[in-house]
Amino acid sequence: MEPRLDVWNNPTAGRILKHLSSTGKVLAESPLPGATQELVKIRASQINGCGFCVDMHTKEALAAGETQTRLNLVAAWREASVFTEAERAALELAEQGTRIADAVGGVTDEAWEGAAKHFDEDQLVALVSAIAVINAFNRLNVVVQNPAGDYRPGQFA
Template sequence: MQPRINLMANEIATRFGKRFAAAGQVVEQSLPKNLQELVALRTSQINGCAFCVDMHTKEAAHAGESATRLNLVAAWREATVFTEAERAALALAEEATRLADGHHGVSDETWAQAREHYDEDRIAALVCLVALVNAANRLNVSVRNPAGSYEPGMLAAMQDSLQH
Protein backbone atom coordinates (compact mmCIF):
# COMPACT_ATOMS: atom_id res chain seq x y z
CA MET A 1 0.00 0.00 0.00
CA GLN A 2 1.30 3.41 -0.97
CA PRO A 3 0.08 6.73 0.45
CA ARG A 4 -1.90 8.91 -1.92
CA ILE A 5 0.49 11.81 -1.29
CA ASN A 6 3.71 12.27 0.64
CA LEU A 7 2.79 15.05 3.04
CA MET A 8 6.43 15.47 4.05
CA ALA A 9 7.33 16.34 0.46
CA ASN A 10 4.51 18.83 -0.09
CA GLU A 11 5.26 22.50 0.61
CA ILE A 12 1.86 23.38 2.09
CA ALA A 13 1.68 20.21 4.17
CA THR A 14 5.23 20.80 5.43
CA ARG A 15 4.43 24.36 6.47
CA PHE A 16 1.33 23.08 8.26
CA GLY A 17 3.37 20.27 9.82
CA LYS A 18 5.78 22.76 11.41
CA ARG A 19 2.93 24.48 13.24
CA PHE A 20 1.29 21.17 14.10
CA ALA A 21 4.56 19.88 15.60
CA ALA A 22 4.96 23.05 17.66
CA ALA A 23 1.45 22.59 19.08
CA GLY A 24 2.28 18.99 19.91
CA GLN A 25 5.34 20.04 21.89
CA VAL A 26 3.16 22.08 24.26
CA VAL A 27 1.14 18.96 25.07
CA GLU A 28 4.24 16.75 25.33
CA GLN A 29 5.63 19.01 28.05
CA SER A 30 2.35 18.98 30.00
CA LEU A 31 1.41 15.30 30.39
CA PRO A 32 3.24 12.08 31.30
CA LYS A 33 4.43 10.20 28.21
CA ASN A 34 2.57 6.99 29.06
CA LEU A 35 -0.73 8.84 29.47
CA GLN A 36 -0.21 10.66 26.18
CA GLU A 37 0.40 7.40 24.35
CA LEU A 38 -2.59 5.60 25.91
CA VAL A 39 -4.92 8.47 25.02
CA ALA A 40 -3.45 8.80 21.52
CA LEU A 41 -3.69 5.05 20.96
CA ARG A 42 -7.34 4.89 22.00
CA THR A 43 -8.24 7.92 19.88
CA SER A 44 -6.47 6.40 16.88
CA GLN A 45 -8.20 3.05 17.38
CA ILE A 46 -11.60 4.75 17.33
CA ASN A 47 -10.72 6.63 14.14
CA GLY A 48 -9.29 3.56 12.42
CA CYS A 49 -5.94 5.21 11.81
CA ALA A 50 -3.61 2.24 11.33
CA PHE A 51 -0.52 4.44 10.95
CA CYS A 52 -1.17 6.17 14.29
CA VAL A 53 -2.14 2.94 16.08
CA ASP A 54 1.19 1.48 14.94
CA MET A 55 3.10 4.60 16.00
CA HIS A 56 1.50 5.05 19.43
CA THR A 57 1.70 1.35 20.29
CA LYS A 58 5.41 1.28 19.49
CA GLU A 59 6.17 4.60 21.19
CA ALA A 60 4.33 3.46 24.32
CA ALA A 61 6.17 0.13 24.40
CA HIS A 62 9.47 1.92 23.88
CA ALA A 63 8.63 4.20 26.82
CA GLY A 64 8.08 1.12 29.02
CA GLU A 65 4.35 0.51 28.71
CA SER A 66 3.45 -3.16 29.16
CA ALA A 67 2.07 -5.34 26.38
CA THR A 68 -0.86 -6.24 28.63
CA ARG A 69 -1.95 -2.63 29.02
CA LEU A 70 -1.43 -1.86 25.34
CA ASN A 71 -3.47 -4.89 24.33
CA LEU A 72 -6.30 -3.84 26.63
CA VAL A 73 -6.62 -0.16 25.67
CA ALA A 74 -9.52 -0.89 23.32
CA ALA A 75 -11.34 -2.65 26.17
CA TRP A 76 -10.22 -0.40 29.02
CA ARG A 77 -13.63 -0.36 30.73
CA GLU A 78 -13.43 -4.10 31.39
CA ALA A 79 -9.72 -4.17 32.23
CA THR A 80 -8.26 -3.93 35.72
CA VAL A 81 -4.85 -2.64 34.63
CA PHE A 82 -5.67 1.07 34.35
CA THR A 83 -5.75 3.61 37.16
CA GLU A 84 -8.84 5.69 37.84
CA ALA A 85 -7.00 8.72 36.45
CA GLU A 86 -6.18 6.84 33.23
CA ARG A 87 -9.79 5.67 32.97
CA ALA A 88 -10.99 9.25 33.27
CA ALA A 89 -8.58 10.37 30.53
CA LEU A 90 -9.61 7.50 28.25
CA ALA A 91 -13.30 8.28 28.76
CA LEU A 92 -12.65 11.94 27.95
CA ALA A 93 -10.71 10.93 24.84
CA GLU A 94 -13.47 8.63 23.64
CA GLU A 95 -16.27 11.15 24.09
CA ALA A 96 -14.25 14.00 22.56
CA THR A 97 -13.43 11.76 19.58
CA ARG A 98 -16.94 10.40 19.05
CA LEU A 99 -18.65 13.78 18.75
CA ALA A 100 -20.96 12.59 15.99
CA ASP A 101 -22.13 9.65 18.11
CA GLY A 102 -23.68 11.75 20.87
CA HIS A 103 -25.50 15.02 21.09
CA HIS A 104 -23.62 16.15 24.18
CA GLY A 105 -19.98 15.72 23.20
CA VAL A 106 -18.13 15.21 26.48
CA SER A 107 -20.70 14.53 29.18
CA ASP A 108 -20.75 16.42 32.46
CA GLU A 109 -20.15 13.11 34.27
CA THR A 110 -17.02 12.33 32.25
CA TRP A 111 -15.76 15.88 32.68
CA ALA A 112 -16.29 15.71 36.45
CA GLN A 113 -14.42 12.38 36.63
CA ALA A 114 -11.50 13.87 34.72
CA ARG A 115 -11.47 16.94 36.99
CA GLU A 116 -11.14 14.65 40.01
CA HIS A 117 -7.73 13.58 38.69
CA TYR A 118 -6.43 16.46 36.61
CA ASP A 119 -6.00 20.15 37.33
CA GLU A 120 -7.02 22.82 34.85
CA ASP A 121 -3.70 22.79 32.98
CA ARG A 122 -3.68 19.00 32.59
CA ILE A 123 -7.33 18.98 31.47
CA ALA A 124 -6.44 21.62 28.88
CA ALA A 125 -3.49 19.49 27.76
CA LEU A 126 -5.71 16.40 27.49
CA VAL A 127 -8.30 18.25 25.40
CA CYS A 128 -5.54 19.63 23.15
CA LEU A 129 -3.94 16.18 22.84
CA VAL A 130 -7.21 14.60 21.75
CA ALA A 131 -7.77 17.39 19.22
CA LEU A 132 -4.26 16.99 17.80
CA VAL A 133 -4.53 13.20 17.55
CA ASN A 134 -7.92 13.45 15.87
CA ALA A 135 -6.42 15.87 13.34
CA ALA A 136 -3.42 13.60 12.74
CA ASN A 137 -5.76 10.62 12.30
CA ARG A 138 -7.73 12.50 9.70
CA LEU A 139 -4.59 13.47 7.81
CA ASN A 140 -3.20 9.93 7.79
CA VAL A 141 -6.49 8.20 6.97
CA SER A 142 -7.20 10.68 4.15
CA VAL A 143 -3.88 10.05 2.44
CA ARG A 144 -3.86 6.34 3.37
CA ASN A 145 -0.52 6.31 5.14
CA PRO A 146 0.30 2.63 5.57
CA ALA A 147 1.07 1.06 8.94
CA GLY A 148 3.74 -1.33 10.06
CA SER A 149 7.05 0.35 9.34
CA TYR A 150 7.09 2.91 12.14
CA GLU A 151 10.08 2.75 14.50
CA PRO A 152 10.18 4.45 17.91
CA GLY A 153 11.63 7.94 17.67
CA MET A 154 10.60 8.55 14.06
CA LEU A 155 7.99 11.13 15.06
CA ALA A 156 10.51 13.07 17.15
CA ALA A 157 13.00 12.99 14.28
CA MET A 158 10.32 14.20 11.88
CA GLN A 159 9.37 17.02 14.25
CA ASP A 160 13.02 18.03 14.53
CA SER A 161 13.43 18.09 10.77
CA LEU A 162 10.30 20.23 10.38
CA GLN A 163 11.64 22.83 12.79
CA HIS A 164 14.84 23.37 10.84
Protein backbone atom coordinates in the same frame (compact mmCIF):
# COMPACT_ATOMS: atom_id res chain seq x y z
CA MET B 1 0.59 0.28 -0.09
CA GLU B 2 1.40 3.81 -1.15
CA PRO B 3 -0.31 6.86 0.36
CA ARG B 4 -2.57 8.93 -1.87
CA LEU B 5 -0.41 11.98 -1.13
CA ASP B 6 3.08 12.22 0.31
CA VAL B 7 2.15 14.83 2.90
CA TRP B 8 5.43 14.36 4.79
CA ASN B 9 7.49 15.63 1.83
CA ASN B 10 5.09 18.15 0.28
CA PRO B 11 6.20 21.78 0.89
CA THR B 12 2.70 23.10 1.60
CA ALA B 13 1.82 20.19 3.85
CA GLY B 14 5.22 20.54 5.50
CA ARG B 15 4.45 24.10 6.58
CA ILE B 16 1.08 23.04 7.98
CA LEU B 17 2.34 19.88 9.66
CA LYS B 18 5.28 21.73 11.20
CA HIS B 19 2.83 23.70 13.33
CA LEU B 20 0.62 20.74 14.14
CA SER B 21 3.65 18.59 14.99
CA SER B 22 5.08 21.26 17.28
CA THR B 23 2.24 20.51 19.69
CA GLY B 24 4.00 17.24 20.50
CA LYS B 25 6.87 19.07 22.20
CA VAL B 26 4.49 21.28 24.15
CA LEU B 27 2.47 18.26 25.28
CA ALA B 28 5.65 16.40 26.25
CA GLU B 29 6.57 19.33 28.50
CA SER B 30 3.07 19.50 30.02
CA PRO B 31 2.19 18.11 33.45
CA LEU B 32 -0.07 15.44 31.91
CA PRO B 33 1.65 12.05 32.37
CA GLY B 34 3.24 10.75 29.19
CA ALA B 35 1.64 7.33 29.63
CA THR B 36 -1.80 8.93 29.75
CA GLN B 37 -1.05 10.91 26.60
CA GLU B 38 -0.04 7.78 24.69
CA LEU B 39 -3.06 5.79 25.91
CA VAL B 40 -5.39 8.58 24.76
CA LYS B 41 -3.67 8.82 21.37
CA ILE B 42 -3.88 5.06 20.88
CA ARG B 43 -7.56 4.88 21.83
CA ALA B 44 -8.61 7.76 19.57
CA SER B 45 -6.57 6.26 16.73
CA GLN B 46 -8.24 2.87 17.22
CA ILE B 47 -11.69 4.48 17.09
CA ASN B 48 -10.77 6.43 13.95
CA GLY B 49 -9.23 3.41 12.23
CA CYS B 50 -5.85 5.14 11.85
CA GLY B 51 -3.36 2.30 11.57
CA PHE B 52 -0.48 4.72 11.07
CA CYS B 53 -1.11 6.42 14.43
CA VAL B 54 -1.89 3.17 16.27
CA ASP B 55 1.45 1.83 15.01
CA MET B 56 3.31 5.02 15.96
CA HIS B 57 1.87 5.48 19.43
CA THR B 58 2.04 1.85 20.52
CA LYS B 59 5.70 1.77 19.50
CA GLU B 60 6.40 5.10 21.22
CA ALA B 61 4.64 3.87 24.36
CA LEU B 62 6.66 0.63 24.38
CA ALA B 63 9.89 2.57 23.89
CA ALA B 64 8.91 4.78 26.85
CA GLY B 65 8.44 1.71 29.07
CA GLU B 66 4.74 0.96 28.69
CA THR B 67 3.82 -2.71 29.10
CA GLN B 68 2.55 -4.86 26.26
CA THR B 69 -0.33 -6.03 28.47
CA ARG B 70 -1.67 -2.51 28.94
CA LEU B 71 -1.27 -1.73 25.24
CA ASN B 72 -3.13 -4.92 24.34
CA LEU B 73 -6.03 -3.84 26.55
CA VAL B 74 -6.49 -0.22 25.47
CA ALA B 75 -9.42 -1.11 23.20
CA ALA B 76 -11.09 -2.95 26.10
CA TRP B 77 -10.09 -0.57 28.88
CA ARG B 78 -13.46 -0.73 30.64
CA GLU B 79 -13.02 -4.46 31.29
CA ALA B 80 -9.31 -4.29 32.12
CA SER B 81 -7.90 -3.99 35.63
CA VAL B 82 -4.56 -2.51 34.54
CA PHE B 83 -5.57 1.15 34.22
CA THR B 84 -5.75 3.73 37.00
CA GLU B 85 -8.92 5.69 37.69
CA ALA B 86 -7.25 8.77 36.20
CA GLU B 87 -6.35 6.86 33.03
CA ARG B 88 -9.91 5.54 32.79
CA ALA B 89 -11.25 9.09 33.06
CA ALA B 90 -8.84 10.23 30.34
CA LEU B 91 -9.81 7.32 28.08
CA GLU B 92 -13.52 8.07 28.58
CA LEU B 93 -12.95 11.72 27.69
CA ALA B 94 -10.90 10.68 24.66
CA GLU B 95 -13.62 8.33 23.44
CA GLN B 96 -16.36 10.90 23.83
CA GLY B 97 -14.18 13.66 22.35
CA THR B 98 -13.41 11.45 19.37
CA ARG B 99 -17.01 10.31 18.85
CA ILE B 100 -18.28 13.83 19.37
CA ALA B 101 -21.04 13.54 16.77
CA ASP B 102 -22.48 10.40 18.37
CA ALA B 103 -24.07 12.21 21.31
CA VAL B 104 -26.22 15.29 21.47
CA GLY B 105 -24.14 17.93 23.20
CA GLY B 106 -20.84 16.12 22.63
CA VAL B 107 -18.93 15.18 25.78
CA THR B 108 -21.14 14.43 28.79
CA ASP B 109 -20.87 16.31 32.05
CA GLU B 110 -20.08 12.98 33.74
CA ALA B 111 -17.06 12.39 31.48
CA TRP B 112 -15.83 15.93 32.05
CA GLU B 113 -16.32 15.73 35.81
CA GLY B 114 -14.52 12.38 35.89
CA ALA B 115 -11.50 13.90 34.18
CA ALA B 116 -11.64 17.07 36.29
CA LYS B 117 -11.58 14.93 39.44
CA HIS B 118 -8.18 13.50 38.48
CA PHE B 119 -6.48 16.29 36.54
CA ASP B 120 -5.78 19.94 37.33
CA GLU B 121 -6.45 22.76 34.87
CA ASP B 122 -3.06 22.54 33.11
CA GLN B 123 -3.38 18.78 32.78
CA LEU B 124 -6.94 19.14 31.43
CA VAL B 125 -5.74 21.65 28.85
CA ALA B 126 -3.05 19.19 27.77
CA LEU B 127 -5.52 16.29 27.74
CA VAL B 128 -8.11 18.12 25.63
CA SER B 129 -5.35 19.35 23.31
CA ALA B 130 -3.91 15.84 22.92
CA ILE B 131 -7.38 14.54 22.01
CA ALA B 132 -7.90 17.32 19.46
CA VAL B 133 -4.44 16.97 17.88
CA ILE B 134 -4.52 13.17 17.56
CA ASN B 135 -7.94 13.40 15.94
CA ALA B 136 -6.52 15.87 13.40
CA PHE B 137 -3.58 13.56 12.64
CA ASN B 138 -5.91 10.54 12.43
CA ARG B 139 -8.07 12.27 9.85
CA LEU B 140 -5.09 13.36 7.79
CA ASN B 141 -3.60 9.85 7.76
CA VAL B 142 -6.90 8.10 7.05
CA VAL B 143 -7.77 10.45 4.18
CA VAL B 144 -4.38 10.05 2.47
CA GLN B 145 -4.15 6.35 3.46
CA ASN B 146 -0.72 6.48 5.08
CA PRO B 147 0.28 2.85 5.52
CA ALA B 148 0.98 1.38 8.95
CA GLY B 149 3.72 -0.89 10.18
CA ASP B 150 7.00 0.81 9.33
CA TYR B 151 7.15 3.49 12.03
CA ARG B 152 10.30 3.60 14.17
CA PRO B 153 10.25 5.25 17.62
CA GLY B 154 11.65 8.77 17.45
CA GLN B 155 11.21 8.90 13.67
CA PHE B 156 9.63 12.35 13.74
CA ALA B 157 11.49 13.70 16.75
